[in-house]
Amino acid sequence: MAKILSISAQERKDILLYVIFGGNGQKLESYLSISPIFSFALYHIATDSTAMNAIAASSTAMNAIINSQTAMNAIINSQTAMNAIINSQTAMNAIAASSTAMNAIINSQTAMNAIASSPYLLDVASLMYSTCNNHVNKFQKYTVSLHFHSSARTYYWTSTDGATTTQPNVNANIVFVYQVVDNTSYENTVNLYHLIAPNAVARAVDLPATTNSETVNLSPYQPLFGGLKVYDATARGSESKTVYFYGFKAL
Amino acid sequence: MYIMFNKDGVFSGITDKIDPDSNCYFIQISDEIYNNILANLDKKIIYEQGMIKLYQVTDEGETLFTNIDVN
Numbered sequence: 001m002a003k004i005l006s007i008s009a010q011e012r013k014d015i016l017l018y019v020i021f022g023g024n025g026q027k028l029e030s031y032l033s034i035s036p037i038f039s040f041a042l043y044h045i046a047t048d049s050t051a052m053n054a055i056a057a058s059s060t061a062m063n064a065i066i067n068s069q070t071a072m073n074a075i076i077n078s079q080t081a082m083n084a085i086i087n088s089q090t091a092m093n094a095i096a097a098s099s100t101a102m103n104a105i106i107n108s109q110t111a112m113n114a115i116a117s118s119p120y121l122l123d124v125a126s127l128m129y130s131t132c133n134n135h136v137n138k139f140q141k142y143t144v145s146l147h148f149h150s151s152a153r154t155y156y157w158t159s160t161d162g163a164t165t166t167q168p169n170v171n172a173n174i175v176f177v178y179q180v181v182d183n184t185s186y187e188n189t190v191n192l193y194h195l196i197a198p199n200a201v202a203r204a205v206d207l208p209a210t211t212n213s214e215t216v217n218l219s220p221y222q223p224l225f226g227g228l229k230v231y232d233a234t235a236r237g238s239e240s241k242t243v244y245f246y247g248f249k250a251l
Numbered sequence: 252m253y254i255m256f257n258k259d260g261v262f263s264g265i266t267d268k269i270d271p272d273s274n275c276y277f278i279q280i281s282d283e284i285y286n287n288i289l290a291n292l293d294k295k296i297i298y299e300q301g302m303i304k305l306y307q308v309t310d311e312g313e314t315l316f317t318n319i320d321v322n
Binding site for chain 1: 255256257258259261262263264265266267268270272273274275289292293295296308309312
């Protein structure tokens with residue numbers, strides 16, 4: 001221990017970076033559990049944009065972070081680290097492929113906000129869905145349809161409150177909308193929102209006018225964080241619109 | 252499997268586990284009912300007086316499609 005204390009802060013940071021780029025999450029976790037001085041070095045890495053950009057660009061380094069609970073917690077609580085991750089397709093892929101990482105992110109409102117704003121979100125949406133769908137130990141799955149219409153234009157869903165016209169609190173939920181159906185013969189637009197950002201349209205779904213109902217399949221499934229808000233933006237016709245989705249609660 | 256309704260009896264999903272933290276009601280359903288509900292997600296589904304009621308929504312309005320007794 002005395003030997004560890006004798007090395008400089010920069011050396012401790014370099015040692016941790018060496019372990020991170022070695023890709024061994026268990027080794028990283030063991031270093032972080034040796035002494036608070038390595039946790040402090042990790043904090044310096046998580047807040048160093050140069051270091052984090054390099055980590056985010058390396059799938060090996062990202063996997064080491066993901067497989068160390070201490071490192072993962074430090075990363076999701078650092079805005080600098082999350083900025084590096086959301087702007088790297090490599091990092092977003094690593095996150096989307098890991099049920100541990102997805103679970104940690106969905107349990108953190110700050111991290112959900114960051115991931116929801118990634119320019120690569122739709123690129124990794126299918127992978128995110130598969131990860132949530134295939135890990136029943138990390139996620140509870142719901143299959144849901146929400147019906148709404150021009151006189152009740154806004155609907156919400158979270159696993160805690162279910163379908164409701166009253167805005168619920170954000171939950172540790174991710175939602176994948178896969179289909180929107182309009183039972184009116186009018187042209188309509190249905191807006192979808194992340195519940196973590198219920199005032200910013202995440203996706204507008206245009207439903208054309210036909211004599212029969214119109215179905216729009218979303219590809220890839222639209223991922224929405226914290227829960228779902230849907231809004232009948234045009235409110236034409238008295239019959240209902242329906243949004244179909246899979247919801248996941250992070251356990 | 253369980254079908255889930257909010258406090259007003261509005262359909263809120265089908266799921267494989269009861270969430271003890273949820274404010275919703277969970278009703279255990281057979282595989283037959285599960286498949287029936289899954290095939291009718293386009294219907295308006297509500298829980299009323301011990302029955303799951305499925306309504307067909309058309310341009311003419313809402314008409315009762317079927318009742319499912321889960322008691």
